[in-house]
Amino acid sequence: MTKFSTSTISQSRYVPELSERQYGYLLLAPVAILFVAVVVIPTAFAIWASFNAWDLYGGETTWVWLANYQHIFNEESFWESFRRGVVYALYSTVLQVVGGLVVALVINESFKFNNIVRSIALLPYLIPSIGAVLVLNWIFHSNFGILNYYLLQIGLIAEPIRFTADEALAMHTAVWVSSWKFTSFVVFLVLARLQSIHSEMYEIAKINGAGPIRRFFDVTLPNIKSTLMIAALLRLIFMFNNFDIIWPLTQGGPFEATNILVVYAYNQAFGTFQFGRAAATTTVMFLVLFVVGVIYFRVFKPEEEVEVA
Amino acid sequence: MLWVSNPLKIMTSDINRRTFLKRTGTVSGGAAATALAGCTGSSGGSGSQGTSGGQTTIRLLTSESSPTSKKAFRGAFDEWAETVDADVNRQFQFSSADAFQQQISAGLATGDLPDILFGGITSVLNLSDSLVDVSDTFGEIGLAESWKVEIDGQTKFLPLSSSLNVRWNRNDLVEEAGLSYPETWDENVQFMQSFNEHLGDEMAATTISANSNSSSSFYYVMPDFLSNGARFLKRTEDGSVEVALGDDGIRQRAIETMEYLGRLGEHSLLGTDYGFSDLTGSFANEVAASVRYPGRLPTIVSKQAPELLEHTKATVMPASPAVQNGDQAPMYFATANGFAVSKDSANAGLVKDFLSYLFTSDAYLDLILAAPLHRVPSKVDAMNSDRFQNNSVVAAQQDYVELIEEHLDKITWFSELQQPPVPYWFQVCMGSQVGYKMFSNALTKRKDPATNVDDATSELKSILSEVKQSQSN
Numbered sequence: 001m002t003k004f005s006t007s008t009i010s011q012s013r014y015v016p017e018l019s020e021r022q023y024g025y026l027l028l029a030p031v032a033i034l035f036v037a038v039v040v041i042p043t044a045f046a047i048w049a050s051f052n053a054w055d056l057y058g059g060e061t062t063w064v065w066l067a068n069y070q071h072i073f074n075e076e077s078f079w080e081s082f083r084r085g086v087v088y089a090l091y092s093t094v095l096q097v098v099g100g101l102v103v104a105l106v107i108n109e110s111f112k113f114n115n116i117v118r119s120i121a122l123l124p125y126l127i128p129s130i131g132a133v134l135v136l137n138w139i140f141h142s143n144f145g146i147l148n149y150y151l152l153q154i155g156l157i158a159e160p161i162r163f164t165a166d167e168a169l170a171m172h173t174a175v176w177v178s179s180w181k182f183t184s185f186v187v188f189l190v191l192a193r194l195q196s197i198h199s200e201m202y203e204i205a206k207i208n209g210a211g212p213i214r215r216f217f218d219v220t221l222p223n224i225k226s227t228l229m230i231a232a233l234l235r236l237i238f239m240f241n242n243f244d245i246i247w248p249l250t251q252g253g254p255f256e257a258t259n260i261l262v263v264y265a266y267n268q269a270f271g272t273f274q275f276g277r278a279a280a281t282t283t284v285m286f287l288v289l290f291v292v293g294v295i296y297f298r299v300f301k302p303e304e305e306v307e308v309a
Numbered sequence: 310m311l312w313v314s315n316p317l318k319i320m321t322s323d324i325n326r327r328t329f330l331k332r333t334g335t336v337s338g339g340a341a342a343t344a345l346a347g348c349t350g351s352s353g354g355s356g357s358q359g360t361s362g363g364q365t366t367i368r369l370l371t372s373e374s375s376p377t378s379k380k381a382f383r384g385a386f387d388e389w390a391e392t393v394d395a396d397v398n399r400q401f402q403f404s405s406a407d408a409f410q411q412q413i414s415a416g417l418a419t420g421d422l423p424d425i426l427f428g429g430i431t432s433v434l435n436l437s438d439s440l441v442d443v444s445d446t447f448g449e450i451g452l453a454e455s456w457k458v459e460i461d462g463q464t465k466f467l468p469l470s471s472s473l474n475v476r477w478n479r480n481d482l483v484e485e486a487g488l489s490y491p492e493t494w495d496e497n498v499q500f501m502q503s504f505n506e507h508l509g510d511e512m513a514a515t516t517i518s519a520n521s522n523s524s525s526s527f528y529y530v531m532p533d534f535l536s537n538g539a540r541f542l543k544r545t546e547d548g549s550v551e552v553a554l555g556d557d558g559i560r561q562r563a564i565e566t567m568e569y570l571g572r573l574g575e576h577s578l579l580g581t582d583y584g585f586s587d588l589t590g591s592f593a594n595e596v597a598a599s600v601r602y603p604g605r606l607p608t609i610v611s612k613q614a615p616e617l618l619e620h621t622k623a624t625v626m627p628a629s630p631a632v633q634n635g636d637q638a639p640m641y642f643a644t645a646n647g648f649a650v651s652k653d654s655a656n657a658g659l660v661k662d663f664l665s666y667l668f669t670s671d672a673y674l675d676l677i678l679a680a681p682l683h684r685v686p687s688k689v690d691a692m693n694s695d696r697f698q699n700n701s702v703v704a705a706q707q708d709y710v711e712l713i714e715e716h717l718d719k720i721t722w723f724s725e726l727q728q729p730p731v732p733y734w735f736q737v738c739m740g741s742q743v744g745y746k747m748f749s750n751a752l753t754k755r756k757d758p759a760t761n762v763d764d765a766t767s768e769l770k771s772i773l774s775e776v777k778q779s780q781s782n
Contacts, residue, residue: 053778053779054418054779141582141587142580142582143578143580143587143591143596144587144590144594144596162581162582164582165580165581165582166581250522250582251522251523252522253520253521253522253523253581253582254520254521254522254581254582255521255581255746255749255750255755256521256522267740267742270411270414270740271736271740271741271742272736272737272740272741272772272775272776273414273418273736273740274775274779275418
């Protein structure tokens with residue numbers, strides 16, 4: 001570590017003399033304050049709120065111990081929303097990781113205009129979710145949507161597909177829309193890792209007679225495994241909490257087909273104004289993801305060094 | 310359920326913009342909600358932000374967000390501000406209808422309602438305990454007594470306008486089909502069936518929102534539900550609020566309404582993902598030949614498909630069985646928009662002065678004409694004025710104005726309003742989505758009518774009990 005010259009500080013008229021440790025704390029302070037302000041306090045507040053009932057019309061809170069948790073656990077709709085939330089998170093994470101891997105492998109190759117293709121691959125991630133989803137909502141609309149229009153025009157379908165209006169289709173639509181939007185995130189994580197793999201490893205594999213598939217499994221995959229694991233965990237956490245795709249797209253409908261846990265929490269907070277229950281729901285989500293994260297790291301050990309055969 | 314084989318109509322930019330604004334508002338609310346529920350907390354009530362450093366800030370929250378309305382609100386305030394002997398500035402918040410409710414709730418929770426609320430009569434009056442008496446202003450403005458709604462002897466609402474909920478029809482196509490407009494529910498189902506047969510696959514006779522997550526389905530069906538004598542809540546003799554839906558007579562009326570909706574749904578283009586703009590868009594884009602909507606529809610048609618305006622005719626809703634056999638007086642449902650002043654306001658005097666100015670200046674008609682027929686003036690002189698009557702949309706829809714004049718004495722505010730109002734009516738009936746789901750289930754026939762009503766009754770009882778419980782804590 002580079003030692004900081006305290007003599008420079010002591011010469012200053014404005015900065016008191018600090019030890020190296022104190023100076024380190026000083027440097028950390030802005031981030032620490034920000035972290036406490038935007039993460040620790042709000043999280044603590046949400047957990048505190050989950051033990052309270054809120055009188056909307058009097059503005060008062062009453063400590064109710066575990067009553068909010070007891071209530072949501074007794075609600076069938078909570079468990080249905082939980083199940084849908086898991087389906088939504090897992091289904092879209094698998095699509096994003098597999099899709100992201102495939103796209104990253106393709107654009108990692110050298111070909112003409114590959115910089116342009118890489119830029120295009122990043123585009124969905126750069127578009128604000130709300131704008132993208134509203135546009136897609138119009139594209140998918142059963143009566144006015146341009147997709148149905150062309151599918152009908154070319155005779156591929158005989159009646160409009162109700163992408164977001166059909167209970168059986170709405171979840172698939174939401175998952176594919178979110179996967180389209182967020183696959184780029186995985187693409188660029190994986191691409192960055194792919195580009196750091198030494199070309200000699202591939203050359204040695206080639207010399208030893210490995211074909212493209214063998215090279216993928218023996219060289220590429222072991223090198224990107226930890227990146228894929230981290231990407232999968234991040235996407236899983238993000239998708240379990242994801243609100244900005246599903247809400248503008250379906251608002252949890254039709255007939256609750258896409259009513260995932262975060263939408264359930266939203267409706268608790270701003271539908272029936274049960275803020276305590278909404279906080280209890282999000283606290284449960286936090287705990288579930290925390291436990292999943294711990295188990296994930298213990299089982300998959302993404303931090304382990306790559307071993308190449 | 311119907312579908313249109315060849316919609317081939319893409320929404321115009323105006324629709325996209327409306328929807329964009331509406332949904333952006335919703336999503337902003339959603340983001341805020343998620344933040345509150347999951348991460349962040351409110352700072353608690355801060356009280357009215359009335360006066361600071363000698364400057365007085367008047368805050369207005371409105372469910373109206375069209376550019377012309379914004380301009381009219383701001384223009385009126387700025388004109389008024391020049392006439393008063395005080396340093397006043399404005400902080401106006403223009404919301405979507407759903408976000409309006411959420412912001413009111415947040416204001417209630419923090420004890421920090423804005424000075425002025427502008428919105429629908431039911432949503433505003435359900436807050437009557439949090440509003441000041443504006444009887445004096447009502448008198449100054451010179452509104453007709455018939456517009457006065459008193460709660461415990463106090464006037465809490467200054468009505469700006471009313472809009473009758475009607476069915477808008479493509480009159481040319483109805484005439485072409487040789488049909489006459491239905492007067493009863495049975496006739497209505499028959500009418501839609503015959504109209505569909507005439508129209509073929511190219512267009513649906515009517516479109517209905519059956520969205521279990523949107524108030525669009527709720528507002529569509531409420532007039533049928535209420536005019537047939539069904540109710541969600543009631544005040545008992547001792548003044549407590551109870552669920553009315555399960556009561557013998559009301560339950561039967563509700564079941565009858567659900568059966569009717571199921572029959573109507575069979576001959577309608579149902580939108581399980583529809584919002585309000587999808588309804589108007591279906592009509593303006595000739596996907597459906599009729600749609601139930603308030604008076605805003607001609608304004609939308611005049612922008613998106615002006616050639617249809619002359620063929621657009623308003624008719625009142627067919628009479629329910631309860632009205633037919635005299636169990637229920639005829640009811641024509643209207644939305645009324647107007648102003649209320651919050652008890653939290655530290656500047657109630659100034660606020661009332663501003664509202665008096667607004668009602669007596671040109672700004673009044675500016676606001677009315679921001680949505681000509683959606684806002685039929687509460688002041689008779691304004692309604693008869695050349696400026697209102699000569700407006701192109703009003704002139705093209707004299708039938709609608711006449712309908713309002715004809716049925717003025719039977720007009721009922723849109724949703725049920727108990728005496729005294731139930732402050733948590735929206736929370737119980739709409740926020741819980743119980744009403745949305747019951748109506749959507751009926752239209753799509755997902756549940757048999759009796760089960761549908763009984764399930765909704767049970768849910769309402771549970772939610773009402775929780776709300777009462779949280780209030781007694």
